[in-house]
Amino acid sequence: MPYFDAASSAPLHPVARQALLAALDEGWADPARLYREGRRARLLLDAAREAAAEAVGCRPDELTFTSSGTRALHDGIAGALAGRRRAGRHLVVSAVEHSAVLHAAAAHEAGGGTVSEVPVDSTGRIAPGGYAAALRDAPGPTALAALQSANHEVGTRQPVAEAAAECAEAGVPLLVDAAQSLAWGAVAGDWSLLTASAHKWGGPSGVGLLAVRKGVRFAAHGPADERESGRAPGFENIPAVVAAAASLRAVREESAAEAERLRELVDRIRTRVPRLIPDVEVVGDPERRLPHLVTFSCLYVDGETLLHELDRAGFSVSSGSSCTSSTLTPSHVLRAMGVLSEGNVRVSLPLGTLEEDVERFLGLLPDVVRRVRGQLGAPEQDEEVAARSAAPAAVSGPGGEEREDELVVDSLGKLCPIPVIELAKVIGDVPVGGLVTVLADDEAARLDIPAWCAMRGHEYVGERPADRGTAYRVRRRA
Amino acid sequence: MPYFDAASSAPLHPVARQALLAALDEGWADPARLYREGRRARLLLDAAREAAAEAVGCRPDELTFTSSGTRALHDGIAGALAGRRRAGRHLVVSAVEHSAVLHAAAAHEAGGGTVSEVPVDSTGRIAPGGYAAALRDAPGPTALAALQSANHEVGTRQPVAEAAAECAEAGVPLLVDAAQSLAWGAVAGDWSLLTASAHKWGGPSGVGLLAVRKGVRFAAHGPADERESGRAPGFENIPAVVAAAASLRAVREESAAEAERLRELVDRIRTRVPRLIPDVEVVGDPERRLPHLVTFSCLYVDGETLLHELDRAGFSVSSGSSCTSSTLTPSHVLRAMGVLSEGNVRVSLPLGTLEEDVERFLGLLPDVVRRVRGQLGAPEQDEEVAARSAAPAAVSGPGGEEREDELVVDSLGKLCPIPVIELAKVIGDVPVGGLVTVLADDEAARLDIPAWCAMRGHEYVGERPADRGTAYRVRRRA
Numbered sequence: 001m002p003y004f005d006a007a008s009s010a011p012l013h014p015v016a017r018q019a020l021l022a023a024l025d026e027g028w029a030d031p032a033r034l035y036r037e038g039r040r041a042r043l044l045l046d047a048a049r050e051a052a053a054e055a056v057g058c059r060p061d062e063l064t065f066t067s068s069g070t071r072a073l074h075d076g077i078a079g080a081l082a083g084r085r086r087a088g089r090h091l092v093v094s095a096v097e098h099s100a101v102l103h104a105a106a107a108h109e110a111g112g113g114t115v116s117e118v119p120v121d122s123t124g125r126i127a128p129g130g131y132a133a134a135l136r137d138a139p140g141p142t143a144l145a146a147l148q149s150a151n152h153e154v155g156t157r158q159p160v161a162e163a164a165a166e167c168a169e170a171g172v173p174l175l176v177d178a179a180q181s182l183a184w185g186a187v188a189g190d191w192s193l194l195t196a197s198a199h200k201w202g203g204p205s206g207v208g209l210l211a212v213r214k215g216v217r218f219a220a221h222g223p224a225d226e227r228e229s230g231r232a233p234g235f236e237n238i239p240a241v242v243a244a245a246a247s248l249r250a251v252r253e254e255s256a257a258e259a260e261r262l263r264e265l266v267d268r269i270r271t272r273v274p275r276l277i278p279d280v281e282v283v284g285d286p287e288r289r290l291p292h293l294v295t296f297s298c299l300y301v302d303g304e305t306l307l308h309e310l311d312r313a314g315f316s317v318s319s320g321s322s323c324t325s326s327t328l329t330p331s332h333v334l335r336a337m338g339v340l341s342e343g344n345v346r347v348s349l350p351l352g353t354l355e356e357d358v359e360r361f362l363g364l365l366p367d368v369v370r371r372v373r374g375q376l377g378a379p380e381q382d383e384e385v386a387a388r389s390a391a392p393a394a395v396s397g398p399g400g401e402e403r404e405d406e407l408v409v410d411s412l413g414k415l416c417p418i419p420v421i422e423l424a425k426v427i428g429d430v431p432v433g434g435l436v437t438v439l440a441d442d443e444a445a446r447l448d449i450p451a452w453c454a455m456r457g458h459e460y461v462g463e464r465p466a467d468r469g470t471a472y473r474v475r476r477r478a
Numbered sequence: 479m480p481y482f483d484a485a486s487s488a489p490l491h492p493v494a495r496q497a498l499l500a501a502l503d504e505g506w507a508d509p510a511r512l513y514r515e516g517r518r519a520r521l522l523l524d525a526a527r528e529a530a531a532e533a534v535g536c537r538p539d540e541l542t543f544t545s546s547g548t549r550a551l552h553d554g555i556a557g558a559l560a561g562r563r564r565a566g567r568h569l570v571v572s573a574v575e576h577s578a579v580l581h582a583a584a585a586h587e588a589g590g591g592t593v594s595e596v597p598v599d600s601t602g603r604i605a606p607g608g609y610a611a612a613l614r615d616a617p618g619p620t621a622l623a624a625l626q627s628a629n630h631e632v633g634t635r636q637p638v639a640e641a642a643a644e645c646a647e648a649g650v651p652l653l654v655d656a657a658q659s660l661a662w663g664a665v666a667g668d669w670s671l672l673t674a675s676a677h678k679w680g681g682p683s684g685v686g687l688l689a690v691r692k693g694v695r696f697a698a699h700g701p702a703d704e705r706e707s708g709r710a711p712g713f714e715n716i717p718a719v720v721a722a723a724a725s726l727r728a729v730r731e732e733s734a735a736e737a738e739r740l741r742e743l744v745d746r747i748r749t750r751v752p753r754l755i756p757d758v759e760v761v762g763d764p765e766r767r768l769p770h771l772v773t774f775s776c777l778y779v780d781g782e783t784l785l786h787e788l789d790r791a792g793f794s795v796s797s798g799s800s801c802t803s804s805t806l807t808p809s810h811v812l813r814a815m816g817v818l819s820e821g822n823v824r825v826s827l828p829l830g831t832l833e834e835d836v837e838r839f840l841g842l843l844p845d846v847v848r849r850v851r852g853q854l855g856a857p858e859q860d861e862e863v864a865a866r867s868a869a870p871a872a873v874s875g876p877g878g879e880e881r882e883d884e885l886v887v888d889s890l891g892k893l894c895p896i897p898v899i900e901l902a903k904v905i906g907d908v909p910v911g912g913l914v915t916v917l918a919d920d921e922a923a924r925l926d927i928p929a930w931c932a933m934r935g936h937e938y939v940g941e942r943p944a945d946r947g948t949a950y951r952v953r954r955r956a
Contacts, residue, residue: 003515005513008507009507011507012506024495028488029487034785035481035793067684068715069713074700104701107702197713199506205713205717206718224581233546234549235487235547235675237545311513318511
């Protein structure tokens with residue numbers, strides 16, 4: 001039963017388990033106490049901090065253990081913004097940050113601050129000079145910039161060192177969300193703050209990292225608390241912290257050996273999925289990416305049904321954003337990239353993934369996709385082609401009658417991918433140059449109709465508000 | 479090597495350990511995911527919530543798992559205050575709440591709110607009607623009141639049900655900090671919010687509870703996050719949550735059987751320590767108290783040295799407040815009670831404490847205290863008595879000479895208990911009715927000089943600012 005969702009959470013690493021067990025007996029007491037149980041706990045905590053700091057590439061006194069990666073991001077961003085409140089109230093983030101960053105940004109805006117987003121290209125990568133431009137164009141002095149080391153949905157690595165240099169040039173600290181990449185190595189470049197999450201690398205739940213370089217202004221928000229340098233309130237979770245630090249070291253060693261092997265397995269998926277299955281778009285940067293992660297989208301497929309079918313076949317994968325399945329809105333990452341979100345599948349291989357499991361996945365995927373498409377009544381590729389070839393550049397139909405050169409498809413109340421499927425079914429009914437207007441109220445249509453046009457070579461004319469939902473207009477070009 | 483500091487953190491309970499181990503394998507995945515690993519994690523989380531809710535006495539959908547008891551308090555108080563922001567900006571707390579509550583109150587004040595403290599008597603208990611009075615006298619409408627179920631330093635139980643009724647009468651929600659008592663039973667009374675911390679009952683670190691009754695207005699603060707009903711951001715720590723819930727049930731069963739036994743062991747300490755050791759004050763309510771906790775203060779003793787000596791003798795105890803050892807300010811709890819803070823020792827017995835260990839503790843304590851007093855040059859009790867009896871009601875000294883009826887002792891720069899020791903050494907040098915002024919800059923003197931006067935039957939005249947430090951004035955009465 002292969003688990004292919006390591007980017008969401010990795011199973012507990014054996015070293016983490018072992019360290020946790022040992023620390024349960026030695027690390028339960030309050031490390032602030034002076035008696036032997038407290039001193040033992042303190043020793044464990046100090047050793048864990050040293051080990052984790054070494055892996056992060058910072059000094060132990062720069063590193064705080066938080067209760068999760070999300071807390072590290074929320075509190076790291078709030079603390080850096082508060083620390084530089086007098087310098088400015090502007091925050092720069094990329095458009096493809098984790099939702100925890102975007103939510104922290106929204107909270108900053110709600111508190112009177114301003115935020116700007118650095119755009120990405122269709123691979124999900126920020127442009128060179130993107131942060132310099134954002135800092136230049138900011139509505140006021142910038143307090144903080146944030147950038148992920150690699151994207152959690154599509155695996156694209158960001159040019160962190162370049163962005164850090166651009167920020168340093170402007171005197172602005174850069175916070176790097178290293179949640180997805182820390183298992184694969186330290187983050188290069190002159191970052192100011194860094195966050196990570198232990199359960200992503202096979203450490204236990206309940207541990208995040210927040211590194212704040214000496215000299216970076218930081219003001220912890222919320223009620224005072226003396227633990228973890230005042231940056232993470234609450235009793236220290238020492239057994240989990242010990243397990244997190246020990247497993248990070250172990251995983252780093254293994255990942256150095258595994259990177260090439262998993263990169264090759266991912267390349268197989270990247271190459272073969274589009275060959276095996278019609279109308280699939282593999283997204284993300286093919287080279288500058290995490291070794292173990294690949295994302296693709298399947299036209300005319302409902303992501304949730306696809307995940308369900310793959311689960312029944314024994315494969316655990318996820319659908320792009322962790323937001324996707326719970327909020328039912330299309331992934332903000334795919335939207336920022338301007339790519340198809342329909343039938344989105346993220347495969348992220350844990351260390352030790354068997355080649356034969358990847359082959360098995362590739363073997364059954366085409367059938368699963370075909371079945372889901374069949375259930376949804378998606379047009380067979382042949383049908384579409386037939387429809388297209390039956391409609392030449394003239395306005396006369398197959399029967400020689402005059403055909404409408406403008407059609408309206410009412411997909412109101414229908415969830416994606418239905419609006420796109422209905423569009424595909426009628427595109428052949430208008431002549432080349434003719435217009436199809438799709439009325440839809442599913443937010444994903446905004447992303448998927450333009451993406452479908454790009455895949456099919458039609459012109460996406462644009463959208464406008466309709467009495468209900470939105471009218472998306474498409475001009476037939478092929 | 480007996481560990482007598484269960485109120486600070488309890489060793490991991492065997493049931494917690496077992497549950498944690500099992501859940502490490504089953505509960506590492508994201509419970510929001512739809513695949514089997516996610517569904518398994520979700521099942522574990524749901525079952526843990528049901529078990530914990532039953533132990534708390536609330537509905538499962540009223541219970542949130544936080545990353546610590548401190549977070550539960552910080553976020554519970556902030557959320558309740560924000561939810562009732564339009565109703566009022568006033569917060570009522572008792573003077574002896576945990577520092578996490580007082581820090582949250584300080585943060586509320588810093589944000590423009592107001593706070594009032596309900597006083598306690600010398601046993602650490604709030605008066606009947608105390609919350610009603612505080613609500614009546616509040617400077618504006620009250621948003622929230624908070625009260626601990628039992629005090630963490632002296633073990634005194636608070637009349638929570640009465641306070642809850644007083645709050646309900648005024649339409650104000652009451653938050654109960656049940657950190658110290660939850661292992662001993664559910665909190666009675668009509669509370670609105672309740673918090674607790676798993677490592678206090680032998681559960682793992684990293685788990686707090688926050689219960690919010692349906693109908694209580696609550697607005698989570700900080701960035702949005704969809705986990706734990708939006709009340710506790712970050713990836714759920716399911717193995718720890720499972721262990722916390724399982725051990726709470728187990729501990730409840732054991733504590734019902736252990737309560738009487740530990741209560742009797744604590745009574746031995748309460749009774750015999752003052753008999754075995756001169757100048758000791760046992761503090762806290764002798765009856766309405768936690769079964770396992772007792773606190774006493776030793777005149778002329780430095781708490782930290784005493785703890786150190788007890789640690790060397792194999793006993794792990796703590797000194798009153800968790801603040802005490804790290805911030806070196808006297809415990810706010812003992813201050814609010816108006817009792818001696820000098821040489822403060824808190825003994826809190828874990829479940830299963832052996833009678834013979836308590837006897838051993840009682841056996842060696844007198845020697846340890848005597849040694850510490852000797853090191854500090856404290857007056858022997860006999861000396862003091864001799865000094866007193868050598869100074870009759872007249873102003874003439876033993877040699878028949880006129881004696882000064884006012885003396886000044888300069889204890890500036892000296893830490894407690896030195897100022898009190900120096901006071902005790904000279905009190906016999908003034909006649910009955912004479913005055914001794916102690917100049918001191920250690921904050922503990924403010925508490926310990928009046929407490930010493932009460933213990934010795936002298937009159938504490940008062941304090942006034944001096945050029946350096948504070949001048950404390952004492953009139954000899956015996």
